[in-house]
Amino acid sequence: MPADAVSSDTAPPAADSPSAPPASASVGEPSIDERQRTARVLANAPLEELTELWENWPDPPEVQYLRGPEAGLVMVQGRTGGTGDRFNLGEATVTRATVLIRDAELGTDHTGTAYVLGSHPDHAGVAAIFDALLHSAQRPRVLSDVIEPLEQAQAQQEARRRAQARSTLVDFFTVARENAGPDDEEDAE
């Protein structure tokens, strides 16, 4: 039971072999949860900030684009009534890129992949580079200098938006017939 808690309940009912636990993967390989977290932060980051972070990256590795950045589509699915049968809602543009980075000092190669909603080749390109760096020895620095600050900014913005939306919380009350006096505003049904 605890093993397959990682995969969401929306996954198809195919044989649900729990994805390889992070420990058994190659040493230092980030777990799926971690990769989802960093992918989320990179995909939601504003392009300008990502570009700036990459441009100011100290000792940038050699970058080779293995694929893309290329534009394509994903079919977005919803569920009937929210939780029922799947149906095809419509497509969305998506941009993907896969890069290979080479660390000249260590002589190691790492690949990184990014998928980003929208037609944003630069965004997918930079996100893939940071994804590759997250697999390299520079992981701690990417986490502390890129992922964490972006994540915090996104959380703050999210909290602000939520708070603004929360300010529109409404409490309608049903107007009772006949006996509803002005100072007797009851929330009665």
Place this chain on the structure above:
Amino acid sequence: MYVAVKGGEKAIANAHALLAQRGSGKDARIGWRQVRDQMGVLISRVMAEGSLYDPDLAAKALLQAQGDVLEAVTLLRSYRTTLPRFGTTTPLDTSALPAERRISATFKDLPGGQQLGATFDYTHRLLADDLPTPQPPAAEATEEEVAMPRITDLLGVDALIEPDRPEGWSDPEPADLTREPTVYPMSRAERLQALARGDEGFLLSLGYSTQRGFGRTHPFAGEVRVGEVEVSFEAPELGFEVPIGRMEVTDCQMINQFVGSAEQPPQFTRGYGLVFGRGERKAMSMSLVDRALRAEEFGERQVSPAQDEEFVLSHADNVQATGFVEHLKLPHYVDFQGELVLLRQLRREFEERRELEERQESEQRRQAEQQDKKETAHG
């Protein structure tokens, strides 16, 4: 029948130049970012009916189309055919993130509360000269996420409403209308796909017709929510799903009366609407029509247009509709010439027939007169 014509290149080029001039106006050009950010509702409509989520492209299409929604929708539909499809997303979980707007017309006090969000409801509908941008008072920014369970899940606890997942539910793979030929009757999943990309005006009118008695379904807006949801995609090369961004959607749960049948106890039934962007009217209309189209499932009498699957779904797509209506203005010279020749021949035959009849008539009259004369002479 349409027969192709040739020529006219110069006139067509000039007409396009004139069109571009009409669209440029006298003031500075509007940037697509301005359109995207300040005409969000329109952008939503173009994305929904274009069946392609991309606010940037929708804004550019609208500018190019000079505000013609159907033209912009057509641009998006054409554009999508140039791109490869990488795959299918994980089904959206519309209740996962707190909605910006979430209201219910059925329960006053529901968990998570009624949150109006950005709405035109309760505005005075007075035309204003200036558009002020007041700052909404931000509540405590530290406030924790508030869970907003679906209203239908709350009713589902007591089995007062039909479940999304009936017994033995197996999560069937939905057919894709953009890839497979249209065959009636359709599954509900296919109908929802067709409705989600259907014309807002058409669905609004059909939804309205069900309220006015043409296929009564006694609807209540159980819940309407507008907000951003996270989109996840399982890329084959990664082997697990990753979040690829967020998209704004509108979701509507319509709750309808159902008296029950021999097999089923009386319970509420559901209509569902889900559209890209801020499309409350469309989502509500969609859910009304979705429920009306389930008439057969519930053994209801099918007497109204909104309950007729083939009628609704084969006319809901506005690209198809405008294509067929507007093709009438293209040169139909040969076709018309053929009609003209036929009509002239028919008229000639008609004239000949009439002349013949007249001749016969006058002949008969003459004979009758002669007969009369003879009789009077004898008399």
